Amino acid sequence: MPLIEVIQTRHISATVRLDEATATLVDQYAAFIHASADDVIDKALTYVFAKDRDFQAFLRTPEASRVSSVLRVRRAGGNDAAEPPATKPNGAAEPAGIQRGSRA
Numbered sequence: 316m317p318l319i320e321v322i323q324t325r326h327i328s329a330t331v332r333l334d335e336a337t338a339t340l341v342d343q344y345a346a347f348i349h350a351s352a353d354d355v356i357d358k359a360l361t362y363v364f365a366k367d368r369d370f371q372a373f374l375r376t377p378e379a380s381r382v383s384s385v386l387r388v389r390r391a392g393g394n395d396a397a398e399p400p401a402t403k404p405n406g407a408a409e410p411a412g413i414q415r416g417s418r419a
Contacts, residue, residue: 328389 345352
């Protein structure tokens with residue numbers, strides 16, 4: 316039996332827009348804990364999702380499995396054009412995200 320267990324995870328790249336102040340705080344928190352900005356965002360969202368009891372209850376409903384994806388995921392190979400833009404509830408296309416530095 317091995318002494319350590321390595322869990323393989325699948326990472327994706329996605330474009331999201333953040334308030335400028337939030338992006339600055341992400342950078343600062345990443346420096347504070349000596350981690351990447353990607354790790355800060357991933358772990359913060361995982362923490363919030365796990366702690367939100369109403370959201371956990373929602374995940375157990377049939378409605379949760381019918382939610383369509385609006386996250387702008389970049390597919391491997393760099394063919395961003397194949398991914399349709401996210402839409403707002405009124406059907407208008409969301410503008411492309413602004414990327415500050417290299418975070419991927």
